Amino acid sequence: MIKMKRRNTPSKDAVLELLTRTGKAMSRDAIEKNIDVAIDRATIYRILNRFCEDGQVHKIVAEDGKQYFAVCIKCDDKAFPQNHFHFRCTKCNTIVCLPQAVHFSVPEGYHVESINCVLTGICKVCAKVT
Secondary structure (H helix, E strand, O other): OOOOOOOHHHHHHHHHHHHHOOEEEEEEHHHHEEEEEEOOOHHHHHHHHHHHHOOOOEEEEOOOOEOOOOOOOOOOOOOOOOOEEEEOOOOOOOOEEEEEEEOOOOOOOOOOOOOOOEEEEEEEEHHHHO
16 A cells, blocks of 8 residues: 655644644643644644654543643654653643553453553642642
8 A cells, every 4th residue: 555645734834843842742622722823623633643643643542531642752762662651740731751661461362552551640840839
């Protein structure tokens, strides 16, 4: 199967620039609030899903089911392995990638294709404030 080259658009560039600049995982509604370009919610989801397909962004599903998206800056590097933990702060509601690999075992016959690990608590910035 031939993979078609995706064209760059101002909307795609704006979403990727925002995610890269913040360095944190963001939800679709946070992206919509913080972006400088007028983009509807369906277009934002379409852009994010294509970024996920292309390996530029990874999706994190928090324990409440809300989806967050983070740029894969170091996902192929040893600093951030493909299967790594995420941390969601319950005070500031930010989600960050943690540089630890996830080690697990599953019963014989099971084959894991991907994992989603979100740790929840208070981040180091919020812990200093309290």
